[in-house]
Amino acid sequence: MFSYIIRRLLHLIPVLIGMSLVVFAIIHAIPGDPALMILGEHATPGALEALRAKLHLNEPLYQQYFYYMLDILQGDLGESLRTKQAISLEIGSYLTATIELAIAALIFAIVVGVNAGIIAAWKRASWFDYIAMLVALVGVSMPVFWLGLMEQWVFVDKLDLLPSTGRFNPREPVDGITGFYVLDTILTGNWAGLQDVVLHLILPSIALGTIPMAIIARMTRSSMLEVMKSDYIRTARAKGLREFWVVYKHALRNAFAPVLTVIGLQLGSLLGGAILTETIFGWPGVGRYINDAIAFRDYPVVQSGVLVIAFLFVMINLIVDILYAYIDPRIQYK
C-alpha cells in the first residue's frame, strides 16, 4: 500500500508538468499584447518596452516557460494585473471558500444520494424507488443556475427561511482563522456564528450538490441491486440478521467501491459547477475569482488559478484512488 502511494505520487510529476504546459500554451495562444493590456492605450512606447522586458515577453517561449516554472517552484504565482497583489496571497481566501462549499455540497450529495440509492434498491419497485429515481433523473439534467435561482425564489423570496447570498451575515461578521468558517466558528466557540454559516451553506451546497447527488443515487442503487443478489446476502438473511443491518452493513460495504469512484469523479464537476453557484449565491470563491479575471483579461490570475484548480483535481483523484485500494482489498496495484 505504502509503495503504491509513493508510486502514485511520483506519477504526479509528469502529469503536473504536462498540465502546466497546457495552461501555459493556452494562455500564450490568446492574441494581443499583454503589456498593452496592462498599461492601457495611453502607454508610452518606452513603458511598454520596459514592461515587456520585465515580463520576459521578448524572449523565446521555452525560456518564458522556464521562468514561469521557476517562479511557481518558489511559490510565486505572479501578480494580479487588476489588483497588483501577489496571487499566492489572494487565492487563499477564495480557495477556502470554494473548498468549504464543495465539501458541504459533497456531504449533501453523499448523504442524500447514497441513502436514496440504498433505500431505492432495498424497497425496489416501491413508490419510493420510482420517486427517487425520477428525482435523480431530473436532478442530473437540472442546470445549476436554474436550480439556484429556483431555490432562492422558493426558500428566500416566498418562504423567507434561509439567507440567499454570501458566507455569513455581514452585519455579524465571522472572524477568520483558517478561512473555513464552519471550522473557525467551532474553534472560537461562536455558536450563533456557526448556525449562521451553516444556514448560508445550505442553498448553494444543494444547488452545487444536486447533480452529483443524482448520479451517486443511481450508481448506489444499481450497485446495491447487484450485490443484494449475491449468496452471502442470502446467507446473512438466512442467519436471521435484521434487514437493516444486511443492507447497511453487509451489502453497502461491497457496493460502495464503484460508488466511491463516482464520488471521486463528481468532485471534479463540483469544482466546475462552482463558478455558476458562486455567482448566483454571491459566494466569494475561486471559480468567480477566475471568472472575473477572464472578464478583465487578468492573465496571470487565470493561468495560476487554473493551475491551482487542476492541481486540486489531480490530488483529489489520487486520494480517491488510494481510498479505493483501501476499501476493496481485492484490487492489487502493481
Add this chain to the structure above:
Amino acid sequence: MKYGRKTMAILSAILLTASLGLTACGGGDKAKETAGKPEQAQEQKGGTLIFARGGDSTTLDPQNSTEGETTRVTDNIFDTLVQYKKDSTEVEPALATQWESSPDGKTWTFTLRENVKFHDGTEFDANSVKFNFDRMIDKNNEYHVGGNFDYVISQFTAFKGEPGAVIKEVKVLDKNKVQFILNVPQAPFLANVAMPFFAIESPEAIKKHKDKIGQHPVGTGPYKFVEGGWKPNDTITLEKNKEYWKGEPILDKIIFKVIPDNTARLTALKSGEVDLIDGMNPSDAATVEADKNLTLYERPSMNVGYLSFNTEKKPFDNPKVRQALAMAVDKQGLVDAFFAKRGQAATNALPPSIWGYNKELEAKDYKYDLEKAKQLLAEAGYPNGFETDLWAMPVSRPYMPQPQKIAESIQADFAKIGVKTKLVSMEWGTYLKKTKNGEHTMALLGWTGDNGDPDNFLYVLLDKDNAKPPAAQNISLYKNDKVHELLIKAQTTPDQKVREDLYKQAQEIILNDAPMVPFVHSTPVLASSSKVKGYVPHATGSEKLNDVSIEK
C-alpha cells in the same frame, strides 16, 4: 479489514445523523432571525447599511482607479478639493472653501478648509494637496506607484513635463492656500478637480504603504476604512468618521457587498439581507414599484446612445440624407420598447442632467415622420432610397441594452423609406477599432460622461479635433469649423455663463447638421428597502452616503 468495516459502519451512521441534522437546520424561525436580523437601535441614528452591487472594487486608491465599483467606495473614504452637488454636476466647496482663477485662466488658487484631519490623525493642509498632486502628475515622483494614474492623462492630457500637460505645477502659498499653475487654460478644470480620481489621500499613509496604498486607504471622508474589512469579492466594511468636517454621519457602518447575479441581488434585498442595490434589470423595476417595502430610485442619466453617420462616406456627406434618416428613427418607440421606459428620448448628444443643455432644441428636433423623410430623400436625389450597412454593437451597454434588436428596429423603419440596410456586427474590440478608424457607414454607439462638463460630451463626440482616424472618438468624422470655434472658446473661457451660451449655440448647429441621431439617455434604476432614507443617487454613478439613514 476489521478496521475497515468499522469505518464503514461509522460512516453510514454519520451519513444518517447528518441527513437528520441538515433537515433540522432547514426550518424554523431561527433561520429567519439570522437572515434578516432587525437592527438593535430604535432611533434614527446609527445602524449598518448594506449596499449590494455586482462587482468588487479593484483597489481603494482613488487616484489609481478607472472604474465605478472602486469610486463608489472611495467616495465615502475620501474628499476632493471641490465636489459635485448632491443632485447635479454643479461644483460646490469641499476640502477647498473658495477658489479663484486668474483672468488668463492659467492660475487657480484654492483656499483650504481648516481643522480637517485625515483618518490616521494627521492634519490636512496645503502641503498634503501638493503631495497628492505631485504624486499623480509627476512620473518621477517617488510615490508615483501603485497604478497608472490614467485619469491624469485623460483629464489633464499628459504627465508633468510632457508635451500637452495641462498642469505645470502645484505651489503651496501658505498653510491653507494652494495654487495650481497651468500651461494652458482649461475651462473644465474645476469640474475635473471635483472628480473622485483627484481625491486627497493621507500623505503619511502613502509614505507608509507606497504601492500597497490601495489596500489601506486613508482619507478625510465621512467613513473610515476598517483594516481587515476588505474580504475580496465579498464585502468592504467602512465605519463612521466621527470627526468628519461636515458633521458626524448618521450611519455607524456601511458594508459594500458583492452579489454578481442581478436577480439574486434583488432577492437578497427583498429578504432583508441587504438594504440597497444597484444594477437592477430594468424589467424588475415594476416589481419593486409594486412592493411597498421597497423604494425605487432612478439615477439621473449622464449618457447618450446614438446612431452615427459616417459623414465622409456617400451618401451621408449630404446633410439632407442625414436629416431624412433622422426623421425615420422613432426615438420614443425605441425608448419604450428597449429601455422598459427607463430613459428619455434624446435630442442632443448632451444629456439634460448636464448644465449647458439647450432645452429649446427639443421643439426643433426631427419628428418621426416617414412621409417627410421620403420627401427629403427625394430632394437629396434619392427618390428610391439606397442600400447601405448598419453596424450594431455586439455587447450590451447601459445606453444600449439590446443593440441587435435596436438595429433591427431601425432597419425596419429605414426600409419604409426605401433605405435598405444590411446589419453588420463584429467582436467588440474590433468594432471600436474600426469605427474609430471611420470604416463604418452607419453605426450604433454611445457614451457615458466622466465629469458632468458639457465639454466631456460635445468636444469628445463632435469636435473636429476628435475626428481623426484611426483614433476618432467623433466617429461621425463630423467637421464643422463654426462648432469647433465655439467649443474651443468654451474650453478656454473660465466664465460658466458665457460657456453655457457657447454650448447652446453649438448644439443648435449640430442639430441642423445631424451628424448623428442621439436617441436615448438611459436611466439606471436602483432599489432599497423603504427603511432607507435620504439616499440620492448621483448622475456620476457614485455618491457620499453621510446623509443616509435607516429607520428603526
